[in-house]
Amino acid sequence: MAVYLAAFVVGGIAVLAAFLLSDIGHGDGMPFLSLTGLSVGLLGAGTGGLVGTWLGLGPVWAAVLAAACAIVLVFTLNGLLLPYLRKQQSNSHRGRSSYIGLLGTVTLEIPPGGWGEVSFVDADGNRVFSRAKSAEVAALPKASRVYIADIDSDFVHVVAVPET
Numbered sequence: 001m002a003v004y005l006a007a008f009v010v011g012g013i014a015v016l017a018a019f020l021l022s023d024i025g026h027g028d029g030m031p032f033l034s035l036t037g038l039s040v041g042l043l044g045a046g047t048g049g050l051v052g053t054w055l056g057l058g059p060v061w062a063a064v065l066a067a068a069c070a071i072v073l074v075f076t077l078n079g080l081l082l083p084y085l086r087k088q089q090s091n092s093h094r095g096r097s098s099y100i101g102l103l104g105t106v107t108l109e110i111p112p113g114g115w116g117e118v119s120f121v122d123a124d125g126n127r128v129f130s131r132a133k134s135a136e137v138a139a140l141p142k143a144s145r146v147y148i149a150d151i152d153s154d155f156v157h158v159v160a161v162p163e164t
Contacts (some may be wrong), residue, residue: 001053005064008046014039037074042072067163098123099130099156102148110140110158118146119160132156 015036022140048069054060077142118132133155134140146158 001050004049004062005052006046007042008050009068011039011041011046013045015043027049030155037077040068041074042076044070099128099148099151103161104132104146104148104156104158106140106142106144106146106158110126110134110136110137112137115155118148118156120148122141130156132158134158134160135161136160 017039045066047066047067049062051069053064057065074135098121099122102120102122104118107119107129108117110116110118112134115131115133117129119127119129122128131154132146134146134157136159140146140158140160145161145163147161148156150157151161
């Protein structure tokens with residue numbers, strides 16, 4: 001039971017990490033060997049093994065149930081859910097360049113030569129938090145109004161908006 005519990009916990013954490021921190025998908029190669037596929041398989045094996053143990057099945061039948069759950073979840077994820085998620089991911093018609101010209105608010109102070117964070121509403125009405133840099137000589141304190149003048153792959157570049 002301890003092995004199944006460990007598989008369940010590690011698999012659950014890995015699935016969350018795969019969905020939140022990495023790109024969903026597999027790129028080249030076999031999709032069931034991706035981080036997401038392996039994580040879901042581990043989570044399925046842990047879940048199936050725990051359920052089999054709790055139902056009082058013997059070790060062999062608990063292992064069979066664990067393997068079956070892992071296989072079903074991996075094929076469900078890779079065959080049904082990931083293609084849908086990838087399609088939705090590439091469905092956006094706007095990119096980060098649409099942020100240029102928007103007004104935002106500093107949420108984490110931006111020191112001269114350093115970086116901070118700004119919050120703004122994109123063209124679709126979604127609240128966006130992004131790392132920001134500024135060429136201003138003075139720090140931009142929290143709650144300052146800013147104009148997004150440029151973007152790069154890591155930061156939005158902002159300019160202070162004078163108070164009226």
